[in-house]
Amino acid sequence: MMIKTAMERIGIVGAGMTGATVASLLRADYPGSKLVVLDKGRGVGGRMSTSRSMKANSFSVDMGAQYISISEPYKERHGRFHKELITAGVLAPLRSDIEGNKSRDPTVTHHVAPQGVSSIVKHFLNQSGAELHTSEQIIQVDVKGDKVELTTESGERYQFDSVVLTMPVPQILQLQGTIADIINSKPEIKQKLEQVSYSARFAVGLFYNPNTKLSYTWGGKYIPEDPCIRFVAIENIKRGLNNPKLGPSVVVHTNGPFGLEHLEQDKNVMVPMILQHLRDVLPELPEPDEIKGHKWRFSQVHKPYEGSPGCVVLNEKPLIVLAGDAFSRSTMDGCIESALCTKDALQKIPLHKV
CATH class of the missing domain: 3.50.50.60 (FAD/NAD(P)-binding domain)
Structure with missing residues (x-):
């Protein structure tokens, strides 16, 4: 010791x-x-983590935070942080369509992290020169x-x-x-x-090899009526990236009630159930080359x-x-x-x- x-x-x-x-x-x-x-x-990132495939040559997936929304009061208070991240290419404007997004406040701007949301965390960690364990x-x-x-x-x-x-x-x-x-x-x-208190949810990443083509044009989609799924993102479209050498990737988030109901279940037990719901929501989605699941016991702060x-x-x-x-x-x-x-x-x- x-x-x-x-x-x-x-x-x-x-x-x-x-x-x-x-x-x-x-x-x-x-x-x-x-x-x-x-x-x-x-790895680093916490709830802003990015996961990569071990089998498929595909884009990474953001298993936690999906995109960054900046509201008016923070644009002034934290402007130097936002500018630093944008100048460094860590953040970029969200240009893809997020279907079902209820946020219609014109003063709120949305951004994505082209290299994955964990790159925001890595930027500040690298800047700090901190010893990491x-x-x-x-x-x-x-x-x-x-x-x-x-x-x-x-x-x-x-x-x-x-x-x-x-x-x-x-x-x-x-x-x-x-x-x-x-x-x-x-x-x-x-x-x-x-x-x-916190909400709880499961996330599932689906990775595809480069020869797979997905027919969707949206970067993200909120699913309001499904008993399981809350949000789906096509990562390469969401981030505005096009690299023919990398296959597409998809991330699925469950909703809060589903996450809470199944909180004590193992993520590997839940993945098939979540994928079944995903097939109901997106029936034309092909079988992935790799699947990764994650359980967020502590997702967003509820109270x-x-x-x-x-x-x-x-x-x-x-x-x-x-x-x-x-x-x-x-x-x-x-x-x-x-x-x-x-x-x-x-x-x-x-x-x-x-």
């Missing part, structure tokens, strides 16, 4: 949109600090003097001067160690954390933390901050808002030796 420690270390748990943006902001503010990002997944599930958080110690499922320990936790709130509430005592000692915060403060300082010395879209709203801009709140929290409470 190893204990990794160093001075001027900031630990960020969660390599999703909030964690990546926090890391990028802190790198600018604390250039001499050691930033470490840990995530339980095999994947497949590391944190199960325990302890205050040890002026340090915060994180223990992983494999028994490895990391020590930091400050820690930012960006995972879904139910996972924060499951953490062992002194963090549980700290939460219990703050009944108002504990109650608000326990009231946070955020009361007051949507952006972040919550759980402990001051050493600093433990709770962040993520649960403390703002379930959008890219909600994650940026939470990251900015976290940056402010760290600025107000001086870091040890940073």
Whole structure:
């Protein structure tokens, strides 16, 4: 069992949109600090993840967030982030048709990530220069003097001067160690954390080899009446890409009630059922060359933390901050808002030796 420690270390748990943006902001503010990002997944992105085929030579699929909607208030507040992503080619205007989209607000603009939605997260992570550890599930958080110690499922320990936790709130509430005592000692915060809720859904990616042609002209389609399926996207059309060397790919999302009803079912059990519903919705869809399923136990935030403060300082010395879209709203801009709140929290409470 190893204990990794160093001075001027900031630990960020969660390599999703909030964690990546926090890391990028802190790198600018604390250039001499050691930033470490840990995530339980095999890759980065969190709920903005992109999956690639192991068998078919096809476009990747966005298993989580599908496209980015930017509303008027955030265009000014977060304009520098949006401009940076567009200039870098990470974001591009959504030009394909999304059938059944109820959002008719002319002030809202929609964007796609041509290289997959996880490229947004990767952009900020790369910018941060943070040390990244994947497949590391944190199960325990302890205050040890002026340090915060994180223990992983494999028994490895990391020590930091400050820690930012960006995972879904139910996972924060499951953490062992002194963090549980700290939460219990703050009944108002504990109650608000326990009231946070999420929708659940399944996602299925279908991958095709280059010789397959799909007849659809839309990039995405909402399915309002189906008991199972909520949304289908043709990835290459959605992203406005045309590469004859890559086959098309399709992603299917179930609706909230279906996800909740089957939440405890294994994803591999659910995939055939979801595909049967998909055949009813799109009967002409050919058999894919590869299928991937994913269960989002914590999909979009259904009920955020009361007051949507952006972040919550759980402990001051050493600093433990709770962040993520649960403390703002379930959008890219909600994650940026939470990251900015976290940056402010760290600025107000001086870091040890940073």
